Amino acid sequence: MKFFARVKFILLFLFVLNDILPTSAQEFEALSFQPLFNGRDLSGWIDVNTSPETWRVEDGILICSGNPIGVMRTERQYENFILEIEWKHLEAGGNSGTFIWSEGSPFEGKRLTKAIEIQMLELDWAVQNNQTDAYVHGEVFPTMGMKAIPDNPRGTRSKSLEKRCRGKGEWNKYVVVAVDGTVKLSVNGKFVNGLRASERKKGYICLEAEGAEIHFRNIRILELPPGITSDAQTAPLVEH
Secondary structure, eight states: OOHHHHHHHHHHHHHHHHTOOOSSHHHHHHOOOEESSOSSSOTTEEESSSOTTTEEEETTEEEEOOOSSEEEEESSOBOSEEEEEEEEESSTTOEEEEEEEEOSSBOTTSSSBSSEEEEEEOTTHHHHTTOOGGGTTTOEEEOTTOOOEESSEETTEEOOSSOOOOOTTSOEEEEEEEETTEEEEEESSSEEEEEEOOSOOBBEEEEEEOSSOEEEEEEEEEEOOOOOOOGGGBOOOOOO
């Protein structure tokens, strides 16, 4: 089965599971990807707590210096969606990630945000930090006290079932399917991780600066029909 046929199958499964199937075939076919990064500038993104030097655009690539540690967020919140993002580290042991359903602001006393994190670690990180290599290959986990149930538990984190990330200087592609508190992650063309029953089901998307240069490209999103999401399941709005 072709990759996007698999995505469509999983999407339909999640729709049926959560009773949010579009009302017509036309409505389903009308769904389309939109760019979250236009390849020219930082339109649509807001620096939360980094610096003007942290993020820049060159030749269609979004470059993050990694310093200071913090996040940049989308202008608005997203609920149900498919997110595609390509990334590569430039340094051995580089650390970064993408946050979904985020509060879009730093957690009290911290540099990062309460959210579901999709981990982006360079392969040598585990070696440099004397950790299991489960850390590097597409971990998915709640941060700052957020609650969710991991598919493949390593504590509160969910570890990838297969090692598919590539090392420094090589592009990786993540596809994140996020529907009604359930997250499924594809790493370089194969679904290998996820979690469910997320405490939050709507919030901002953030990119993380965490001490190492990382490049991003081809960031786009397909928004899906909303579900039944309470105020408590929605991140607080952040004033621009």
